[in-house]
Amino acid sequence: MKQNIGSVEDRLAIRELIETYHEAVLINDPELWIDTWCQDGRWNLGEGSEVQGHDAILKHWTDAMAHFDFVGMFGTPTGIRVDGDKATARWYTNEICRKNDGEMLRICGNYHDHYRREADGWRIAKREYSILFMQRPVYEPDEGAHWR
Secondary structure, eight states: OOSOBSOHHHHHHHHHHHHHHHHHHHHTOHHHHHTTEEEEEEEEOSSSOEEESHHHHHHHHHHHHTTEEEEEEEEEEEEEEEETTEEEEEEEEEEEEEETTSOEEEEEEEEEEEEEEETTEEEEEEEEEEEEEEEOOOOOOOOSTTOO
16 A cells, blocks of 8 residues: 655645644744644544543643643654645654643654645644553753753
């Protein structure tokens, strides 16, 4: 089965959209992050409920991010399939998170995405997330000066 379907330009634009999403998480930029979503987008984090619309999605994200002083989110697509002005993809993510109390989390997850082409480009129409693996590793704090 062919993993990627559609023009390279569309698939690259979707990839860049999710790269922007990941950067917005890393730098904790709510405006940049919400701009990756359709106004009527739907987000399901596997918590038993789905939120819909810019305001609800942004509130859910900012409430969640308030628990962390750092989140590094990185992802790899397993296939981007474009069909006209709609597309789907699966992303495997790797997240390193530090909670406000210093507790560390490492999470590997999977997003099943739906996208829609809008007047100003591709946006996320729906994201469904599932955690594949979570670990609470014990790390010694190090600001990077001793890594060599």
